[in-house]
Amino acid sequence: MDAYLIYTVLAGLLALIFAFVLSSSITKESPGDGRMAEIAGYIHDGSMAFLKTEYKYLTIFVVIVAAVLGFLVSWQTAICFIFGAVFSIFAGYFGMNVATKANVRTAEAAKHGQSKALKIAFSGGAVMGLSVVGLGIVGLGVAYYVFGGNIDFITGFGLGASSIALFARVGGGIYTKAADVGADLVGKVEAGIPEDDPRNPAVIADNVGDNVGDVAGMGADLFESYVGSIISALTLGAAVFANKEGIVYPLLLSAIGIIASIIGVMFARNSKAENPQKALNSGTYIGGVIVIIAAAVLSNMVFGNLKAFFAIAAGLVVGMAIGKITEMYTSDEYASVKKIANQSETGPATTVISGLAVGMYSTLWPIVLICVGVLISFFVMGGAQDTMMGLYGIALSAVGMLSTTGLTVAVDAYGPIADNAGGIAEMAGLPKEVREVTDKLDSVGNTTAAIGKGFAIGSAALTALGLFASYAHAVEITTIDLLNPITLVGVFIGGMLPFLFGALTMESVGKAANEMIEEVRRQFKEIPGIMEGKGQPDYKKCVDISTAAAIREMVIPGILAIVVPIAIGLLLGKEALGGLIGGSVTTGVLLAIFMSNAGGAWDNAKKYIEGGTHGGKGSYAHKAAVVGDTVGDPFKDTSGPSMNILIKLMTIVSLVFAPVILQYGGILLNMFK
Amino acid sequence: MDAYLIYTVLAGLLALIFAFVLSSSITKESPGDGRMAEIAGYIHDGSMAFLKTEYKYLTIFVVIVAAVLGFLVSWQTAICFIFGAVFSIFAGYFGMNVATKANVRTAEAAKHGQSKALKIAFSGGAVMGLSVVGLGIVGLGVAYYVFGGNIDFITGFGLGASSIALFARVGGGIYTKAADVGADLVGKVEAGIPEDDPRNPAVIADNVGDNVGDVAGMGADLFESYVGSIISALTLGAAVFANKEGIVYPLLLSAIGIIASIIGVMFARNSKAENPQKALNSGTYIGGVIVIIAAAVLSNMVFGNLKAFFAIAAGLVVGMAIGKITEMYTSDEYASVKKIANQSETGPATTVISGLAVGMYSTLWPIVLICVGVLISFFVMGGAQDTMMGLYGIALSAVGMLSTTGLTVAVDAYGPIADNAGGIAEMAGLPKEVREVTDKLDSVGNTTAAIGKGFAIGSAALTALGLFASYAHAVEITTIDLLNPITLVGVFIGGMLPFLFGALTMESVGKAANEMIEEVRRQFKEIPGIMEGKGQPDYKKCVDISTAAAIREMVIPGILAIVVPIAIGLLLGKEALGGLIGGSVTTGVLLAIFMSNAGGAWDNAKKYIEGGTHGGKGSYAHKAAVVGDTVGDPFKDTSGPSMNILIKLMTIVSLVFAPVILQYGGILLNMFK
Known part of the structure; x- marks a missing residue:
């Protein structure tokens, strides 16, 4: 094993050790008593039940795809694929397991004030974050070593990660919103009981959903981006440099990024800041600064110049800037959300219209920023003279953006833990002061969630672009001509x-929400004493409904994402497939930004009104804002984030199946030649 | 003048003569008496007032752009530009003038039964349709002759048409919805008076809006597509054929299309069918069949084979199929609209979500059809061996799709005339039987409007693709490489x-709607006796508000559409601009389909419920459906159709400014070289 590889794997192991230590420190905390422990137990069991069902179907899926890969591509790719899938599963399992323990302990700690509660919730998130990067880099490093540095096989690792992300993010997104909408529509609207009321049979599924969607789903999404960006840099690095520097640099930079993340986590965890947002930010900024400095030193050491540093810095800065812009469109401290709240006064239609307009408008700056990042990293590496070298620069900027993924996921996974803690506090009937602490932690989580979504989209875009270049290299094309109608057809299909x-x-x-609604209605009707709090609701049934729906409803989108690229490649050839990737990345990113930000803005417009403006809770404006929020739910938590998965999955499928496309592609095309 | 050119111009003149005859026949009919004439007078005056204001600003705009063109490109292009603008203005003026006379005469004729009313309304639409194609082809033919067949200058004609389309379609879209929403929200919701009530000060603006948006706007949109498709075929035809056959064929085919449209109009006008839809369809099918047969004969005569015929047929069939599919997603006879109506039972949020899903889903088949059309017309002309020849095939398919534009616009412009007739009948207090006739005519108009929108989008896509190829030829590039990040940046910006x-x-x-709302509220409050029908509302003030808003709000989008392509071309070069066109056409078409169909589906879901399902008018489901319909209003009548203009305008701007881009393009790029 070369020294750089040893360092890389060691950094990953360090992250895992640190995650383990954090996890033990959480487990040691008091899980509360009686009612709290009982409710937390339901949530924990529900989460694990979902994972168990998911893994059952995943196993079938992984076996089939591995067989196809082994048959069509190579057995090494198939093994890497299994490897990637298993490592992503581990990360999700570990993270979810700890998150569903941290939630109740956060609630318990909230009895003694904010500081300790924040520490536990953030530590829970950090376990997920460090597991993602630790397992990602260790898995990649080992696969790289085992297969003697043959990058072609390693792409299978990325496909494995993508497959799990599909299940976790798309399935998780359906799970969480089915439970949420079902719980709200029958519980809040029809039965008139408050949110997070233990009499509501769907309330556990709703809380499980937060973990499934925002902890496991987000984790798998960024696991995929993380390994995808590194794979793309390795593929291109191997192609453009005669020696190993093109591989050494991104691996070592990722190693440093992990160390920076660990330091950032420690900082945030021990921050004395009164404002939780500031505590979280301090960690993020410190991590970023460390990476920036290290990237410069490393660039000079490996390449003898600072070009690679500028590419890394461009990615990192663009990632942070996209997060900030996302906040500006979705936080009630800025004009957009206030405008939506204002429009709520003229009813639900104008609320919806203005939210849609905000979402569409919000695509402007993230796209410009991504373009600027692409141009800087391309030109600074000398893309004007050597296109492949420039493409390597773009791949590096993705690695830079994702270098502090450990921190990003930690901050992001903190949100659902705080949210769950609030739910448990409410359901267990803890005193008002406790609820106030958890509410404060939760509200910070909403902002971090929106920022995290923006970051996930930006990183998915850059990762997909890097993988796109890798794909072109793999199918041995140097141009994808947009003037060729075959390519244009690919762009159109991909865009659609x-x-x-x-x-x-x-x-x-x-x-899925309709099924949930009927089940909750049935339980309210058939279980005696349920409304008086005497009859026990059948939480498990609701958890099962969400689980079954999530798995079932994921099949068609999943098959589409895998089959369409291969079919287009086989029928219309590798240029058309290149067009398809280009088209899908473009509209995928745009729709992701549009839907996530519209959803986030509606959500916060509603909360802004609930804060007492425009007549406050129960007013006409509030009712209109609730409609906007409900429309925004699948936008921001299901369909929007699913776009990240779609574009990365289609790109990596194309990359992995490149040898097949190269050999058999363009059947329809050849008929006319 | 060559024979083929003489035939072409003669066919155009024939269309104009026929339009004039139809127009005279309409004017001869009785315009009704007293109250009817008075109301119709307000609508007519309001429409003319809008046109007058529009022309004032247009003159300034045209003079400035012509000066820029003369300075930067050539004075011949500038003259062609003025020519194109003036001809499009004539078409719009002539069409609107007759439409606002046909409306009241349709209402009067409805007193004596459906048959004559249908004849007048359709004749009014046919005047617009035949004016569009007649003026389009005569203008093009004359410009072509005057400038000795130099195609480069003729592109200016297309830019002129595009500029007017921008004012008419985007401005018109804003006009009509500001008036509509304003009239509804205060009149129907707040004051509780019915639709089309003469006490509502915005009611005239609302009826004017139908003419401004759906007669003049749609006409200008298709005028642009019509001349754009021919220009693109001429540009490419001149490039790929040594002799003139590449120019003769599209011109003669367009001439035949005009004759076919005239025959179709006569058929539909004199149809004895009881069902108005069938009468309109009969004309469309007959026109299509004539063109198909003629295309085959002509193809054999001009080229000695049937290749061009297949390209034309592909375009024509795809155009009709897109119309049919649009109907399937937006008519209440199919599942999508029924599903939305069903979801209305659980409230406005689920109504909105399901409408958005229907709109997104509805992009699938139109895109597949466009791709199939592109592939057929490309391969059949031999694109696999000769790319330019294949591109010419795609341009021909656009010409084929648009060959019966005269009929399409006739059917489409029939809708607002019937709608207006209903409004006049209501406002003048005509008997119930009359209103029943106009209602029936109006409901057919809703379907034709949806189909027309689908057709407009499909034709805009094909026209833009043809012009895209012309652009590439003009800036002397043979490939636009999607792997080049500069191109990708163009695609991203264009897509956004x-x-x-x-x-x-x-x-x-x-x-604009907010301004209208305040004005209507003010009049209700300040004009004594207005609610009792004694005080006269100030209709003109409302017309002025819509007019001013339409002109004002159009400025920024218009500038964007013109300046961004030129700026990207100058800064990042001609490949990036090519990417920008590709990206904008892709997402533009997708958003246009999504928004138009979602809007159409919501509209008809509401009407479906009003027909008595799900509790009918006034039920909870109906209230939810009204929210969906209101969200859909700007979707289907403003933003959706504006996409057509945007993509065509940006493409033709690029084509016209090709010489400038060719000489100075890529300033930023060159700095890094």
């Missing part, structure tokens, strides 16, 4: 797929 | 622009 994906996932949420 | 355009136009409607 995210719309189709969005429609399918939105309809899935609707269907 | 339709989202931005959508956001801007939706917000414009909101702003």
Whole structure:
């Protein structure tokens, strides 16, 4: 094993050790008593039940795909694929397991003030974050070593990660919103009981959903981006440099990013800041600064110049800037959310219209920023003279953006833990002061969630672009000509797929929510004494409904994302497939930004009104804002984030199946030649 | 003048003569008496007032752009530009003038039964349709002759048409929805008076809006597509054929299309079918069959084979199929609308979500059809061996799709005339039987409007693709490489622009509607006796508000559409601009389909419920459906159709400014070289 590889794997192991230590420190805390422990137990069991069912189907899926890969591509790729899938599963399992223990301990700690509660919730998130990067880099490093540095096989690792992300993010998104909408519509609207009321049979599924969607789903999404960006840098690095520097640099930079993340986590965890947001920010900024400095030193050491540093810095800065812009469109401290709240006064239609307009408008700056990042990293590496070298620069900027993924996921997974803690406090009937602490932690989580979503989209875009370049290299094409109508057809089909994906996932949420609604209605009617708090609701049934729906509704979108690229490649050839990737990345990113930000803005417009403006809770404006929020639910938590998965999955499928496309591609095309 | 050119211009003149005859026949009919004539007078005057204001600003705009063109490109291009603008203005003026006379005469004729009313309404639409194609082809033919067949100058004609389309379609879209929403929200919701009530000060503006948006706007949109498709075929035809056959064929085919349209109009006009839809369809099918047969004969005569025929047929069939599919997603006879109506039972949020899902889903088949059309017309002309020849095939398919534009616009412009007739009947207090006739005519108009929108989008896509190829030829590039990050940046920016355009136009409607709301409220409060029908509402003030808003709110989107392509071309070069066109056409078409169909589906779901399902008018489901319909208003009548203009305008701007881009393009790029 070369020294750089040893360092890389060691950094990953360090992250895992640190995650383990954090996890033990959480487990040691008091899980509360009686009612609290009982409720937390339901949530924990529900989460694990979901994972168990998911893994059952995943096993079948992984076996089939591995067989196809072994048969069509190579057995080494198939093994890497299994490897990638298993490592992503481990990360999700570990993270979820700890998150569903941290939630109740956060609630318990909230009895003694904010500081300790924040520490536990953030530590829970950090376990997920460090597991993601630790397992990602260790898995990649080992696979790289085992297969003697043959990058072609390693792409299988990325496909494995993508497959799990599909299940976790798309399935998780359907799960969480089916439970949420079902719990709200029957519980809050029809039965008139408050949110997080233990009499509501869907309340546990709702809390499980937060973990499934925002902890496991987000984790798998960024696990995929993380390993995808590194794979793309390795593929291109191997192609453009005669020696190993093109591989050494991204691996060592990722190693440093992990160390920076660990330091950032420690800082945030021990921050004395009164404002939880500031504590979280301090960690993020410190991590970023460390990476920036290290990237410069490393660039000079490995390449003898600072070009690579500028590419890394461009990625990191663009990632942070996209997060900030996302906040500006979705936080009630800025004009957009206030405008939506204002429009709520003229009813639900104008609320919806203005939210849609905000979402569409919010695509402007993230796209400009991504373009600027792409141009800087391309030109600074000398892309004007050597295109492949420039593409390597773009891949590096993705690695830079994702270098502090450990921190990003930690901050992001903190949100659902705090949210759960609030739910448990409410359900267990803890005193008002406790609820106030958890509410404060929760509200910070909403902002971090929106920022995290923006970051996930930006990183998915850059990762997909890097993998796109890798794909072109793999199928041995140096141009994908947009003037060729075959390419244009690919762009059109690719551009349409995210719309189709969005429609399918939105309809899935609707269907699953309807099943949930009927089940909750049935329980309210049939279980004696349920409304008086004497009869025990059948939480498990609701958890099962969400679980079954999530798995079932994921099948068609999942098959589409895998089959369509291969089919287009086989029928219309590798240029058309290149067009398809280009088209899908473009509209996928746009729809992701549009839907996530519209959803986030509606959500916060509603909360802004609940804060007492425009007549406050129960007013006409508030009712209109609730409609906007409900429309935004599948937007921001299901369809929007699913776009990240779609574009990365389609790109990596194309990359992995490149040898097949190269050999058999263009069947229809050849008929006319 | 060559024979083929003489035939072409003669066919155009024939269309104009026929339009004139139809127009005279309408004017001869009785315009009704007293109250009817008075109301119709307000609508007519309001329409003319809008046109007058529009022309004032247009003159300034045209003079400035012509000066820029003369200075930067050539004085011949500038003259062609003025020519194109003036001819499009004539078409719009002539069509609107007759439409606002046909409306009241349709209402009067409805007193004596459906048959004559249908004849007048359709004749009014046919005047618009035949004016569009007649003026389009005569203008093009004359410009072509005057400038000795130099195609480069003729592109200016297309830019002129595009500029007017921008004012008519985008401005018109804002006009009509500001008036509609304003009239509804205060009149129907707040004051509780019915639709089309003469006491509502915004009611005239609302009826004017139908003419401004759906007669003049749609006409200008298709005028642009019509001349754009021919220009693109001429540009490419001149490039790929040594002799003139590449020019003769599209011109003669267009001439035949005009004759076919005239025959179709006569058939539909004199149809004895009881069902108005069948009467309109009969004309469309007959026109299509004539063109198909003629295309085959002509193909054999001009080229000695049937290749060009297949390209034309592919375009024509795809155009009709897209219309049919649009109907399937937006008519209440199919599942999608029924599903939305069903979801209305659980409230406005689920109504909105399911409508959005339907809209997104509805992108699938139109895109597949466009791709199939592109592939057929490309391969059949031999694109696999000769790319330019294949591109010419795609341009021909656009010409084929648009060959019966005269009929399409006739059917489409029939809708607002029937709608207006209903409004006049209501306002003048005509008997119930009359209103029943106009209602029936109106309901057919809703379907034709949806189909027309689908057709407009499909034709805009094909026209833009043809012009895209012409652009590449003009800037002397043979490949636009998607692997080049500069191109990708272009694609990203281009892909984002339709989202931005959508956001801007939706917000414009909101702003303009708010002004209208305040004015209507003011009049209700300040004009004595207005609610008792004694005080005269100030209709003109409302017309002025819509007019001013339409002109004002159009400025920023318009500037964007013109300046961004030129700026990207100058800064990042001709490949990036090519990417920008590709990206904007892709997302522009997708958003246009999504928004138009979602809007159409919501509209008809509401009407479906009003027909007595799900509790009928006034039920909870109906209230939810009204929310969906209101959200859909700017979707289907402003932002959606604006996309057509955006993509065509940006493409033709690029084509016209090709010489400038060729000489100075890529300033930023060259700095890094």
